[in-house]
Amino acid sequence: MTEADPFVVEMKGITKKFPGLTANDSVNFSLRKGEIHALLGENGAGKSTLMNILAGLYRPNAGEVFVHGKPVDFKSPKDAISEGIGMIHQHFMLVPTQTVTENILLGLDEPKFIMNLKKYDQIIQKLGKENNLQVDPSAYIWQLSVGEQQRIEILKMLYRGCDILIMDEPTAVLAPQEIEVLFETLRAMTRSGKSIIFISHKLNEILEIADKVTVLRHGKVTAADILTKSITKEELAALMVGREVLFSINKKTCRKGEEVLSIKDVYAENDKQLPALNGISLQVCAGEIVGIAGVAGNGQRELAEVISGLRKVTSGSIWSRNLDLTRAPVRKGIDEGIGHIPEDRHHVGTAPNLSVTDNIIMKNYNHEPISTKWKLSRKAAQKYAEEMKKEYDIIVPTVDTPVRLLSGGNLQRVILAREISNMKSLLIAVQPTRGLDVGAIEGIQKMLLLQREAGAGILLISEELEELVNLSDRIYVIYEGRIMGEVSNGDIRKIGLMMTGTKLEDIPELSEVVNGAEN
Amino acid sequence: MENNASFTPPKRNIFPYRIQIEERSDEAPKWLSPALTLAALLVAFFITGILISAVGGDALYTFSKMWKAAFGTWFALSDSLTKAIPLIFCGIACAVAFHMKIWNIGAEGQFFLGAFGSSLIVLAPVVPAESSPWVFIPLMMISGMIFGAIWGIIPGFLKAKLGLNEIISTLMMNYIAVAWNNFFLFGQWSYQGFQMSEKFPQNALLLRLSDIAKTYSIKSLQGMALHLGIIFAIITAIVIYLIIYKSKWGYEIKLTGDNAKAANYAGINIVRNTVLVMALSGAVAGLAGAVEISGVVKRFQGSISPGYGYTGVIIAWLSKLNPLLTIPVSVFFGGLIIAGREIQPSGIPKMMQGIILVSLIAFDFFLNYRLQFVRISESAAE
Numbered sequence: 001m002t003e004a005d006p007f008v009v010e011m012k013g014i015t016k017k018f019p020g021l022t023a024n025d026s027v028n029f030s031l032r033k034g035e036i037h038a039l040l041g042e043n044g045a046g047k048s049t050l051m052n053i054l055a056g057l058y059r060p061n062a063g064e065v066f067v068h069g070k071p072v073d074f075k076s077p078k079d080a081i082s083e084g085i086g087m088i089h090q091h092f093m094l095v096p097t098q099t100v101t102e103n104i105l106l107g108l109d110e111p112k113f114i115m116n117l118k119k120y121d122q123i124i125q126k127l128g129k130e131n132n133l134q135v136d137p138s139a140y141i142w143q144l145s146v147g148e149q150q151r152i153e154i155l156k157m158l159y160r161g162c163d164i165l166i167m168d169e170p171t172a173v174l175a176p177q178e179i180e181v182l183f184e185t186l187r188a189m190t191r192s193g194k195s196i197i198f199i200s201h202k203l204n205e206i207l208e209i210a211d212k213v214t215v216l217r218h219g220k221v222t223a224a225d226i227l228t229k230s231i232t233k234e235e236l237a238a239l240m241v242g243r244e245v246l247f248s249i250n251k252k253t254c255r256k257g258e259e260v261l262s263i264k265d266v267y268a269e270n271d272k273q274l275p276a277l278n279g280i281s282l283q284v285c286a287g288e289i290v291g292i293a294g295v296a297g298n299g300q301r302e303l304a305e306v307i308s309g310l311r312k313v314t315s316g317s318i319w320s321r322n323l324d325l326t327r328a329p330v331r332k333g334i335d336e337g338i339g340h341i342p343e344d345r346h347h348v349g350t351a352p353n354l355s356v357t358d359n360i361i362m363k364n365y366n367h368e369p370i371s372t373k374w375k376l377s378r379k380a381a382q383k384y385a386e387e388m389k390k391e392y393d394i395i396v397p398t399v400d401t402p403v404r405l406l407s408g409g410n411l412q413r414v415i416l417a418r419e420i421s422n423m424k425s426l427l428i429a430v431q432p433t434r435g436l437d438v439g440a441i442e443g444i445q446k447m448l449l450l451q452r453e454a455g456a457g458i459l460l461i462s463e464e465l466e467e468l469v470n471l472s473d474r475i476y477v478i479y480e481g482r483i484m485g486e487v488s489n490g491d492i493r494k495i496g497l498m499m500t501g502t503k504l505e506d507i508p509e510l511s512e513v514v515n516g517a518e519n
Numbered sequence: 520m521e522n523n524a525s526f527t528p529p530k531r532n533i534f535p536y537r538i539q540i541e542e543r544s545d546e547a548p549k550w551l552s553p554a555l556t557l558a559a560l561l562v563a564f565f566i567t568g569i570l571i572s573a574v575g576g577d578a579l580y581t582f583s584k585m586w587k588a589a590f591g592t593w594f595a596l597s598d599s600l601t602k603a604i605p606l607i608f609c610g611i612a613c614a615v616a617f618h619m620k621i622w623n624i625g626a627e628g629q630f631f632l633g634a635f636g637s638s639l640i641v642l643a644p645v646v647p648a649e650s651s652p653w654v655f656i657p658l659m660m661i662s663g664m665i666f667g668a669i670w671g672i673i674p675g676f677l678k679a680k681l682g683l684n685e686i687i688s689t690l691m692m693n694y695i696a697v698a699w700n701n702f703f704l705f706g707q708w709s710y711q712g713f714q715m716s717e718k719f720p721q722n723a724l725l726l727r728l729s730d731i732a733k734t735y736s737i738k739s740l741q742g743m744a745l746h747l748g749i750i751f752a753i754i755t756a757i758v759i760y761l762i763i764y765k766s767k768w769g770y771e772i773k774l775t776g777d778n779a780k781a782a783n784y785a786g787i788n789i790v791r792n793t794v795l796v797m798a799l800s801g802a803v804a805g806l807a808g809a810v811e812i813s814g815v816v817k818r819f820q821g822s823i824s825p826g827y828g829y830t831g832v833i834i835a836w837l838s839k840l841n842p843l844l845t846i847p848v849s850v851f852f853g854g855l856i857i858a859g860r861e862i863q864p865s866g867i868p869k870m871m872q873g874i875i876l877v878s879l880i881a882f883d884f885f886l887n888y889r890l891q892f893v894r895i896s897e898s899a900a901e
Binding site: 310330333351358361365374378 | 765766767768769770773774777778780781782783784785786788
């Protein structure tokens with residue numbers, strides 16, 4: 001790879017807007033033949049959107065895409081593939097009950113009618129050998145490991161003649177040894193003239209595998225085409241999380257009270273029975289907001305779920321004041337007044353076809369005045385919902401409207417109204433402002449601060465660093481189910497490093513902040 | 520069409536509009552649902568009319584004959600209502616489970632077990648044959664409900680604890696139920712070698728209009744088959760309506776049905792509720808069997824149901840899962856069965872039922888979608 005190599009992809013001034021959000025704001029991106037170009041950024045920085053545009057899944061609102069120097073306009077992934085661009089998604093698109101060969105041939109015009117699998121098995125075996133992707137073409141997908149399945153996805157693209165591969169966080173699902181194998185494969189492929197875009201937010205990996213890196217933040221490029229040889233991990237971290245002076249929300253000093261949540265040495269598994277929490281200990285006191293920072297998928301969701309009782313711990317203990325919540329049923333936490341704003345407001349937080357009323361009484365439907373003995377009073381529920389609607393500015397025609405018709409911000413207000421009004425001492429808020437527009441974000445942040453002033457302890461789990469730093473009195477950083485350290489002064493540099501797996505003790509104190517390529 | 524419009528010269532269109540299907544982004548107005556039902560019925564009768572004409576019949580005459588046979592006289596009405604009774608129960612049974620998105624298609628089997636449970640009281644015998652109806656009837660009904668409930672609890676428990684698909688398990692349980700009843704029919708309860716039991720004593724039978732006619736010598740009620748079961752059915756509909764729409768438990772059922780994850784998050788015990796809902800659903804279907812045995816069949820025998828349990832699925836669906844609406848829907852279906860018998864033993868009446876169903880269900884499409892007429896030239900310009 002040299003600067004003389006021709007561009008294979010050029011994206012100029014790409015803008016992509018979604019309702020209430022600009023995912024890409026005049027983004028430029030270019031890829032040269034034979035290079036591995038990393039795309040770095042936090043969750044929601046717009047990496048995936050940009051690459052989905054290149055792969056033909058989205059169409060940009062503005063901007064041009066050139067492939068091999070000629071302008072293209074992809075209407076579907078099929079168009080992109082025919083230009084040699086293939087995207088390998090984080091979640092594989094394979095049919096488990098079919099063989100490797102069948103999966104690779106799926107959707108192609110050849111073979112037409114008779115599946116001469118033997119012949120194609122050989123072709124695929126040969127293709128695998130050429131690209132350092134050893135697979136057994138007649139194996140069934142369900143028999144393969146995740147790493148092998150990824151190889152099939154790559155082969156699928158190679159078989160379709162792709163020479164530009166987009167890998168969306170390819171290492172997220174792999175074990176360390178598998179990552180090594182993948183990197184070998186990627187290097188071999190670039191030697192044979194293929195070009196690779198590598199989406200990631202893991203700094204070590206990017207420095208190891210990529211030739212160049214482009215950093216995105218809030219939909220904009222903050223640094224383009226930096227040679228990985230000439231940059232350090234600290235500098236990259238600073239570029240990723242930004243280091244402009246954060247505007248500070250007017251926040252009263254915290255009046256720390258008694259401990260409302262105490263977690264000691266908690267272990268828990270995720271849905272796939274893999275360890276998700278590996279010995280977490282933390283405390284939340286009344287009257288403070290405690291932030292949990294971390295890259296998505298490092299145990300944040302599981303942490304919230306063990307506290308609210310939705311997930312059982314394998315060991316450790318959880319106490320709220322004098323109440324043992326370890327392995328307690330969900331109802332116990334609710335009755336104790338622990339509020340939980342879940343990460344997924346559509347699939348966990350609300351029932352889409354039920355009315356605003358029915359959704360708002362979800363946590364107190366079995367208490368007076370809404371219900372007495374067996375009877376649920378519609379009238380009392382209605383009245384309660386009307387009060388909530390007024391107090392929390394929920395904008396709906398009537399409280400009988402099914403919540404699936406509500407906007408994201410209003411839906412979140414329904415959840416907040418319910419959780420805050422039933423909360424007594426502790427509120428767990430997971431990504432409370434994700435996907436909302438600026439106005440809604442501000443309103444919800446204000447509500448959280450108000451609860452803090454009223455003396456509630458709040459555990460705020462978020463991937464928005466700015467939000468965490470602005471709202472939190474202290475921030476814990478979580479990485480692979482462990483707490484890396486705690487900061488109380490909002491030191492973004494330290495948080496960024498801890499997010500990528502460095503322990504607080506191991507971070508050298510730097511008096512001088514490194515100069516990044518911010519401009 | 521949109522994409523090529525700029526390259527090809529505009530074609531002449533015979534019809535300058537194009538129909539576009541659009542999902543409703545708001546709630547459908549309240550009047551729409553009943554209006555659609557009416558429209559669906561009209562369309563169904565229209566299609567059936569064409570069918571009848573095609574085979575050489577007089578459609579209008581047939582319809583008027585059918586109306587007479589189903590609802591035209593007091594006798595016909597009594598017969599239609601009698602037919603509607605098991606349908607109401609089975610419809611309610613299915614509706615209860617469907618509210619929680621448990622697809623209980625085992626009402627048929629639960630019906631058979633209900634019939635078995637009520638017969639058990641007479642044939643075991645649990646109480647002597649000369650007991651008063653005040654002993655017989657409540658015991659028979661409760662026993663029928665218990666056996667139906669057991670038949671519901673088994674798949675309910677398997678689903679809640681092991682995640683077994685209830686569609687398959689309830690369906691399989693139906694076959695077991697029929698075999699279970701046959702075992703007793705061919706065995707110790709067989710009467711003189713026939714596959715039926717002895718006729719039940721009068722005190723074990725539900726009161727009929729014809730009984731009232733005899734006791735008080737009211738001529739106009741003579742020979743009418745309508746029995747006390749209709750009252751039971753109406754009471755059941757009201758009770759279940761109150762449970763689903765007015766009770767705390769009903770709220771839990773609906774919340775779990777709409778989003779089980781949210782229900783779990785709200786602290787609702789889904790395992791317990793799944794088993795309880797299947798028990799209730801089974802009990803109601805069991806009651807249908809008990810009422811049918813005691814009110815119509817008068818003895819324990821085979822083939823007591825022409826698929827009431829399966830029709831219950833359809834009735835629940837057409838009633839929009841509202842227990843009170845199962846009553847008119849069942850009466851309509853009961854009438855259709857009676858009227859069908861009048862015009863032809865099989866064939867057209869069955870076909871007509873099918874057409875009405877498909878039409879009703881197809882028209883529900885318009886609750887969620889709307890049609891829009893778009894000028895072709897406009898749509899090409901976008």
